[in-house]
Amino acid sequence: MTATVNKSTRNGVDTDTLFATLNAVKAAPEAARFQFRARNDWISGTHSRGTIQDFFGVGEERSHERTFHFDADHPAVLVGRDNGPTPVEFVLHALASCLTAGLANIAAARGIRLTDVHSTVAGDIDLNGILGLDPAVRNGYQNITVRFTVRGDAPADKLRELVEQSRARSAVFDILTNQVPVTIEITTD
Amino acid sequence: MTATVNKSTRNGVDTDTLFATLNAVKAAPEAARFQFRARNDWISGTHSRGTIQDFFGVGEERSHERTFHFDADHPAVLVGRDNGPTPVEFVLHALASCLTAGLANIAAARGIRLTDVHSTVAGDIDLNGILGLDPAVRNGYQNITVRFTVRGDAPADKLRELVEQSRARSAVFDILTNQVPVTIEITTD
Numbered sequence: 001m002t003a004t005v006n007k008s009t010r011n012g013v014d015t016d017t018l019f020a021t022l023n024a025v026k027a028a029p030e031a032a033r034f035q036f037r038a039r040n041d042w043i044s045g046t047h048s049r050g051t052i053q054d055f056f057g058v059g060e061e062r063s064h065e066r067t068f069h070f071d072a073d074h075p076a077v078l079v080g081r082d083n084g085p086t087p088v089e090f091v092l093h094a095l096a097s098c099l100t101a102g103l104a105n106i107a108a109a110r111g112i113r114l115t116d117v118h119s120t121v122a123g124d125i126d127l128n129g130i131l132g133l134d135p136a137v138r139n140g141y142q143n144i145t146v147r148f149t150v151r152g153d154a155p156a157d158k159l160r161e162l163v164e165q166s167r168a169r170s171a172v173f174d175i176l177t178n179q180v181p182v183t184i185e186i187t188t189d
Numbered sequence: 190m191t192a193t194v195n196k197s198t199r200n201g202v203d204t205d206t207l208f209a210t211l212n213a214v215k216a217a218p219e220a221a222r223f224q225f226r227a228r229n230d231w232i233s234g235t236h237s238r239g240t241i242q243d244f245f246g247v248g249e250e251r252s253h254e255r256t257f258h259f260d261a262d263h264p265a266v267l268v269g270r271d272n273g274p275t276p277v278e279f280v281l282h283a284l285a286s287c288l289t290a291g292l293a294n295i296a297a298a299r300g301i302r303l304t305d306v307h308s309t310v311a312g313d314i315d316l317n318g319i320l321g322l323d324p325a326v327r328n329g330y331q332n333i334t335v336r337f338t339v340r341g342d343a344p345a346d347k348l349r350e351l352v353e354q355s356r357a358r359s360a361v362f363d364i365l366t367n368q369v370p371v372t373i374e375i376t377t378d
Contacts, residue, residue, distance in 0.1 A: 011233065011234065012232075012233025012234030012236070013234045013235070013268065014234075014268060017268050018268050021267075021268055022320055022322070025316065025317065025320055025322060026322055029317055029322065029323065032315055032316035032317045032320065032322070033313070033314075033315055033316075034313075034314050034315075034316055035311055035312065035313050035314070036275060036277050036278045036281060036311070036312050036314065037278075037281065037309060037310065037311045037312075038278055038281035038282045038285055038309070038310045039285075039307070039308070039309050039310075040282070040285035040286055040289055040307060040308045040309075040310070041306075041307045042289050042292075042293060042303070042305075042306035042307065043201075044200065044201030044293075045200065045201030045202045045203075045290075045293055045294075045297075046202070046290035046293060046294065047201070047290075048285070048286045048289045048290065048306075050282035050285060050286055052274045052278045052281075052282065055264075055278075057266055057267075057316075058266055062264070062266060064264060064271055064274070065264075065271045066271075068273065068274050070259065070279075070282055072282070072283075072286035072287075072290070073290075074290060075244075075251070075253060075254075077246055077247055077251060078210075078246075079202070079203060079206050079207050079210055079294075080290075082253055082254045082255075084257065085241045085253070085257050086225060087282075087283045087284070087286040087287035087290065087360065087361050088225050088283065088287070088360050088361060088364070089225045089226075089227055089241045089244075090259075090279050090280075090282055090283035090286070091279075091280065091283045091361060091364060092225060092226065092227035092241075093227045093229070093239035093241065093259055093261070093276075093279055094261075094276045094277065094279035094280045094283065095276070095371070096227055096228075096229035096237070096239060097229055097237045097239055097261035097276040097279070098261075098276035098277070099373075100229055100231050100237045101234075101235035101236075101237065101261070101262075101263060101269075101276065102319070103231075104231060104233075104234055104235060105234075105235065105268075108234075114231070116231075117230075117231035117237075118228070118229060118230045118231065119228070119229045120226060120227070120228050120229075121226065121227045121228075121229070122224055122225070122226045123224065123225050123226075123369075124222070124223075124224050125222075125223050125224070125225065125360060126221055126222050126223075127214065127221035127222075127223055127246075128214065128218055128221045129358075129360070129363075130291070130358045130359070130360050131211055131214055131221065131358075132358060133211070133214060133215055133218065133221070134218065138363055138367070139358055139359060139360045139362070139363035140360045140361065140362075140363035140364035140367065140369060141360070141364055141369045142369075142370075143369065143370045143371075143372065144369055144370070144371045144372070145371075145372045145373075145374065146371065146372070146373045146374070147373075147374045147375075147376070148373065148374065148375045148376065149375075149376045149377075150375060150376070150377055151377065151378075156377040156378065159375075159377040160375050160377060163373060163375050167373055169318075169319045169320075169321060169328055170319070170328060171276065171277050171314060171318070171319050171328045171329045171330070172276050172277060172280060172329065173328070173329075173371060174318075174327055174328035174329035175277070175280060175329035175330055175365060176364060176365075176368075176369050176371055177368055177369060177370070177371050178327065178329065178368060179365075179366055179367060179368060180312075180329060180330045180331075180332065180333055180365050180366060181331075181332045181333070181366070182284070182332070182333045182334075182335065182362060182365055182366050183332065183333070183334045183335070184288075184334075184335045184336075184337065184352060184356055185334065185335070185336045185337065186336075186337045186338075186339060186348075186349050186352050187336070187337065187338045187339070188338075188339055188340065188345040188348040188349060189340075189345065
């Protein structure tokens with residue numbers, strides 16, 4: 001799925017490899033079937049540690065170049081010890097980083113050089129839901145707002161179109177705005 | 190929202206504070222309105238860096254005890270440089286850590302001592318979606334499977350009920366299995 005050809009790097013994206021990858025997947029659609037994974041180990045209270053390392057893609061088991069660990073916890077105001085962000089904050093990070101990666105790829109493909117891309121994401125949540133105090137309140141975010149600043153060598157409307165196209169092709173945006181079937185299996189022995 | 194009363198810690202959860210918090214929110218439901226936030230700065234290619242620090246809750250601006258930074262990237266096989274997990278892997282970490290935190294709180298409230306909780310989460314995704322090669326394929330996960338192992342001082346059915354109740358009260362499970370409205374605003378100057 002990677003190919004080393006004449007390098008044509010824009011925005012840090014090797015566009016030759018990007019297009020070669022697209023062509024490789026066109027020729028062999030099965031290569032695009034991936035499975036991503038995370039492991040989680042409970043530590044104490046609301047504190048747990050996640051591990052991200054291996055995944056499946058392009059027909060074989062693969063591994064990141066190193067193992068990533070991320071602690072999650074609740075802050076003291078939510079009866080935790082603040083050893084890491086809350087799980088719902090990781091969701092916001094996932095959304096922003098997905099839209100940003102897509103934007104850089106799309107800009108590179110369209111020949112637009114980016115000079116600055118940053119964003120803030122805010123999610124409103126009413127904890128009466130997860131606390132079980134009001135059955136009319138949902139557990140998760142009621143809404144999420146992403147504010148992007150995009151600067152580069154293109155007119156404003158072209159820069160805006162990059163964000164729009166990234167949204168249209170974002171895995172995490174799709175996950176959050178549409179439904180994903182989630183199955184939970186439990187072992188107790 | 191926190192209260193220091195006679196300590197009664199189980200599974201690392203201060204259950205007196207947990208119940209005091211519940212009672213405080215019952216008396217003042219507005220305290221439960223939170224806003225969580227993340228910032229993201231593009232670095233190069235698919236590599237970006239997220240920052241998580243401040244949030245709003247219990248009527249005022251708050252801050253984590255320290256600032257958290259998380260890099261995200263694509264692996265080489267997806268034309269990135271593997272400087273961090275992919276955005277969609279952070280989604281899996283968020284789900285596992287949310288279910289685990291809830292499980293520990295619920296076990297503590299029910300007087301069940303946990304000895305081991307770990308989980309693996311796997312998400313299947315067909316990248317023909319985000320690559321724009323097949324309009325019939327969605328961008329995000331087609332399905333997610335969570336496999337929990339829970340051990341503690343309770344019969345198997347009681348341990349299984351902890352996971353079920355955590356699922357029923359999980360913010361991230363709700364976010365993934367129901368829809369969240371996401372608004373994107375863009376500034377280009």
